[in-house]
Amino acid sequence: MSDTNLTDSAPVQAPPGVVDCDIHPTVSAMSDLSPYLTDRWKGYMREYGANFRAAFANAMVYPRYNRDGGSRMDARPPSGAPAGSDLPFMRQQHLDPNRVDYGVLQPLRPNGIGARNQAFGESLTAAVNEWQIGSWFGPERRLKGSLMLTREDPAAALREIERHGANENFVQVSVLPHGLEPLGRQRYWPIFEAAAALGKPLGIHVGGVSGMAPTSAGWCSYYVEEHHSKCEAMQSLVTSMVIEGVFERFPKLRVVLVEGGFVWVPSLCWRLDKHWKTLRSEVPHLKRAPSEYVREHFWYTSQPIEEPEDPRHMLDAMDWVGWDKILFSTDYPHWDFDDPKFAFARLRLTPEQHRLLFRDNAKNLYGLR
Amino acid sequence: MPQRYVVATAGEIPVGGSKAATVAGREIGIFNLGGEYFALLNRCPHEGGPLCKGRRTALFESKRPGTFTSSRPGEILRCPWHGWEFDIRTGRSYCDPDKVRTRAYAVTVEPGRHLVEGPYTAETYSVSVDENYIVVEV
Amino acid sequence: MIAPEKMETVLSLSHGAIDCDVHPALANTDVLLPYLDDYWREMVQIRTVENLDLNSYPPAVPLSGRPDWRPPRGKPGSDLGLLQRDALDAFDVRCAICNTLYGGPYLPNDDFAAALARGINDWIAKEWLDRDRRLRASIVIAPENPELAADEINRVAPDRRFVQVMVLAAGERPLGKRTYWPIYRAAERHGLPIGIHAGSSFRHPPTSLGWGSYYLEDYVAHAQAFQHQLLSLVAEGVFVEFPTLKVVLIESGITWLPAFLWRFDKTWRGIRTETPWVDRPPTQIVRDHVRLTLQPVDEPPEPARFERLIDHIGSEEMLLFSTDYPHWQFEGSDVFPAGLSDQHRRKIMIDNPLQTYPRLLEARQEAVG
Ligand code: FES
Numbered sequence: 001m002s003d004t005n006l007t008d009s010a011p012v013q014a015p016p017g018v019v020d021c022d023i024h025p026t027v028s029a030m031s032d033l034s035p036y037l038t039d040r041w042k043g044y045m046r047e048y049g050a051n052f053r054a055a056f057a058n059a060m061v062y063p064r065y066n067r068d069g070g071s072r073m074d075a076r077p078p079s080g081a082p083a084g085s086d087l088p089f090m091r092q093q094h095l096d097p098n099r100v101d102y103g104v105l106q107p108l109r110p111n112g113i114g115a116r117n118q119a120f121g122e123s124l125t126a127a128v129n130e131w132q133i134g135s136w137f138g139p140e141r142r143l144k145g146s147l148m149l150t151r152e153d154p155a156a157a158l159r160e161i162e163r164h165g166a167n168e169n170f171v172q173v174s175v176l177p178h179g180l181e182p183l184g185r186q187r188y189w190p191i192f193e194a195a196a197a198l199g200k201p202l203g204i205h206v207g208g209v210s211g212m213a214p215t216s217a218g219w220c221s222y223y224v225e226e227h228h229s230k231c232e233a234m235q236s237l238v239t240s241m242v243i244e245g246v247f248e249r250f251p252k253l254r255v256v257l258v259e260g261g262f263v264w265v266p267s268l269c270w271r272l273d274k275h276w277k278t279l280r281s282e283v284p285h286l287k288r289a290p291s292e293y294v295r296e297h298f299w300y301t302s303q304p305i306e307e308p309e310d311p312r313h314m315l316d317a318m319d320w321v322g323w324d325k326i327l328f329s330t331d332y333p334h335w336d337f338d339d340p341k342f343a344f345a346r347l348r349l350t351p352e353q354h355r356l357l358f359r360d361n362a363k364n365l366y367g368l369r
Numbered sequence: 370m371p372q373r374y375v376v377a378t379a380g381e382i383p384v385g386g387s388k389a390a391t392v393a394g395r396e397i398g399i400f401n402l403g404g405e406y407f408a409l410l411n412r413c414p415h416e417g418g419p420l421c422k423g424r425r426t427a428l429f430e431s432k433r434p435g436t437f438t439s440s441r442p443g444e445i446l447r448c449p450w451h452g453w454e455f456d457i458r459t460g461r462s463y464c465d466p467d468k469v470r471t472r473a474y475a476v477t478v479e480p481g482r483h484l485v486e487g488p489y490t491a492e493t494y495s496v497s498v499d500e501n502y503i504v505v506e507v
Numbered sequence: 508m509i510a511p512e513k514m515e516t517v518l519s520l521s522h523g524a525i526d527c528d529v530h531p532a533l534a535n536t537d538v539l540l541p542y543l544d545d546y547w548r549e550m551v552q553i554r555t556v557e558n559l560d561l562n563s564y565p566p567a568v569p570l571s572g573r574p575d576w577r578p579p580r581g582k583p584g585s586d587l588g589l590l591q592r593d594a595l596d597a598f599d600v601r602c603a604i605c606n607t608l609y610g611g612p613y614l615p616n617d618d619f620a621a622a623l624a625r626g627i628n629d630w631i632a633k634e635w636l637d638r639d640r641r642l643r644a645s646i647v648i649a650p651e652n653p654e655l656a657a658d659e660i661n662r663v664a665p666d667r668r669f670v671q672v673m674v675l676a677a678g679e680r681p682l683g684k685r686t687y688w689p690i691y692r693a694a695e696r697h698g699l700p701i702g703i704h705a706g707s708s709f710r711h712p713p714t715s716l717g718w719g720s721y722y723l724e725d726y727v728a729h730a731q732a733f734q735h736q737l738l739s740l741v742a743e744g745v746f747v748e749f750p751t752l753k754v755v756l757i758e759s760g761i762t763w764l765p766a767f768l769w770r771f772d773k774t775w776r777g778i779r780t781e782t783p784w785v786d787r788p789p790t791q792i793v794r795d796h797v798r799l800t801l802q803p804v805d806e807p808p809e810p811a812r813f814e815r816l817i818d819h820i821g822s823e824e825m826l827l828f829s830t831d832y833p834h835w836q837f838e839g840s841d842v843f844p845a846g847l848s849d850q851h852r853r854k855i856m857i858d859n860p861l862q863t864y865p866r867l868l869e870a871r872q873e874a875v876g
Contacts, residue, residue, distance in 0.1 A: 178715070181717045181718065185719075212716075212717060215677075216715060216732045217679075218678070219681070221681070221683075221743060224738070229735065232715065232735060233715050235730070235731050236715065236719075243720075243727075263770070267760070268730075270762060271760055274836075275570065279568070279722060304773065306773060307769065308819070310818075313818070316815050
């Protein structure tokens with residue numbers, strides 16, 4: 001036995017230029033959003049806040065293992081501001097050394113998507129979108145935005161698409177998986193229709209506050225459970241969108257699942273197909289086996305990458321999901337960050353696989369050059 | 370052939386303290402645990418995180434759900450990225466101590482008068498015969 | 508029914524197997540009247556509870572009864588003669604474990620629920636187990652009052668034909684919660700595994716994203732409920748507190764397991780101090796304590812992939828033979844997926860069930876002695 005697990009720790013040569021499909025910018029203080037909010041909503045934010053469907057006004061129900069909403073301990077800029085709030089430091093710690101050609105922003109905090117006061121939610125979401133332009137992809141051309149949408153208020157979402165949909169630096173529109181109902185339900189279809197018409201993918205990053213328990217068996221005790229429950233939520237989301245017939249209705253819609261994992265996709269597809277065969281009389285609107293819609297309409301970001309003991313198992317899973325469907329992501333600056341030099345080192349990818357995973361899939365999907 | 374490097378004077382790292390040093394091109398963390406010195410490579414064997422910048426904690430264990438014990442305060446290093454724990458004394462991880470380890474280096478404290486006879490490398494030190502020095506073998 | 512010319516192959520394939528999941532059906536609640544005391548008999552007669560079928564298994568839904576296994580009248584699984592012919596004889600099994608799926612034990616009134624669970628256990632002993640020596644059964648409990656549930660386990664356990672304790676995969680709280688430990692204490696004391704069967708009492712929506720539209724979604728989502736339950740059982744330290752306890756996932760599907768465990772192991776490495784009693788990788792704990800029944804096997808269409816999956820699971824000790832009679836999970840006699848070695852098949856049919864259910868071994872020794 002060698003002193004260190006050198007096979008694990010040897011960096012691979014990351015291909016020059018990676019596309020990172022999940023970077024989290026945040027505000028250094030709520031006042032960062034002031035230029036984009038009216039006095040009415042600035043005051044509301046200060047006094048009432050988003051008033052999520054959850055126990056705590058200013059904390060997550062399952063406390064993270066790190067500060068700044070679960071960030072890498074080394075990701076606070078020298079100023080001491082929250083991790084992810086300082087563009088120069090993000091360049092220095094991440095974009096430059098990891099050779100990020102493009103990074104897709106996923107602004108999760110603050111967010112108005114789950115706000116119970118929908119008028120406030122719309123304004124806060126709009127402010128976050130303006131702030132992406134003003135503070136992030138405006139000054140840094142490598143960064144691209146996600147146009148955040150309030151899913152419970154599709155009319156507001158459509159207004160937001162009208163405002164910014166044509167901005168080419170918003171490379172996708174985004175909603176969160178947890179809301180009042182499973183995302184495939186028809187109340188959300190206006191958003192899908194608009195996304196399909198716009199020709200931009202719908203990016204769905206794990207998260208959202210629904211007020212419902214994180215499992216179908218109630219409230220779990222631990223963060224380790226809640227962290228994992230995001231994967232199961234994505235399985236339910238795929239099931240809902242496919243079974244409700246979203247892709248029969250919107251055959252051009254492309255969906256990117258962000259940070260929800262992908263190794264579960266093959267098993268879910270086999271399960272869907274098997275029981276669809278028995279129960280298809282219930283869902284005559286589906287013209288094809290569920291797995292075919294999944295294969296055609298979903299993409300997945302890679303982080304946090306699974307690490308089975310035998311790397312061949314991971315390669316099997318990636319073969320089955322499809323090398324054209326997986327998009328590299330780091331989740332910077334969050335604690336479960338994947339480093340492009342190490343995360344796939346044990347798999348000994350072929351140059352072709354490297355290229356697709358780290359760069360070409362995302363470039364093709366988002367139309368980046 | 371391992372080389373010996375002088376990385377600090379003996380008084381420089383207090384009990385419970387640590388110091389980062391670069392020797393032979395490697396970033397290394399040197400730790401003082403109750404007067405004993407240990408050195409680890411500042412690179413996590415998982416994904417290469419800056420291990421020695423991690424939080425130093427106790428070893429937390431449990432015999433039974435709902436009970437918590439704490440021992441060896443300050444002897445466990447939690448990687449600042451994904452939080453894997455490493456034993457500062459051995460470099461071994463908690464999660465997979467045989468397979469996942471970071472490189473640990475032998476550390477000795479030596480009087481300057483031995484060192485001036487060599488062989489050693491002191492990249493930043495001019496060694497004086499009256500002082501004691503922390504020496505890492507790399 | 509299996510065509511006579513096919514019978515011989517079936518016999519040779521599953522001869523001597525132990526079928527770990529068959530479902531005798533309760534025609535209605537009135538069937539339990541002889542097994543209830545005066546008070547509950549009165550309640551059953553005057554309150555509208557004659558049909559407490561679970562919404563997870565409405566009898567008319569195609570999945571609830573294979574077309575060729577449905578009786579001319581009544582619910583699939585309600586006729587002993589048919590169960591003998593189509594399940595016990597057709598598959599030439601040594602014995603079969605009856606898992607009664609009925610809603611009575613899931614009434615929110617704890618005493619009512621416990622009374623009906625008692626009634627079901629006495630009914631299954633008298634009207635099924637007494638009438639065919641090959642039959643065994645799970646003790647049905649009303650889990651939401653764990654003290655009463657433990658009483659019921661203690662009451663029924665002396666009858667050695669009861670070989671496990673059964674609960675549904677989604678109830679009020681995740682099953683690892685200490686609230687439920689009286690159940691595990693009683694089960695462990697009597698050497699009974701806990702069988703977690705697909706199904707929900709719908710104290711929560713069937714997915715963490717809310718209520719979908721279709722039965723097919725609910726049924727597919729059971730796999731996610733099982734994932735949550737494994738997280739909960741391991742994270743809460745159930746197997747530390749009850750080191751000889753075994754858990755059997757029944758009708759859970761199996762191919763989701765390896766990918767699920769990869770993620771669980773990885774997250775555990777980072778935040779294991781949240782649950783420091785979990786002092787080894789979750790995969791190891793699950794391999795030691797958890798078993799899964801075969802049907803419905805959510806296998807890939809390509810047998811080579813299924814072989815790879817068996818390698819991913821990494822143990823030949825985990826799967827237990829089941830037909831899931833009368834549920835419609837496979838056609839004809841195709842109970843085994845392609846891609847299993849002869850040796851593995853034998854383990855699934857005989858060795859693994861005998862290891863899991865020590866009481867089956869007793870009966871065998873008696874027969875031999
Ligand atoms: S890099 Fe240190 S735990 Fe992952």
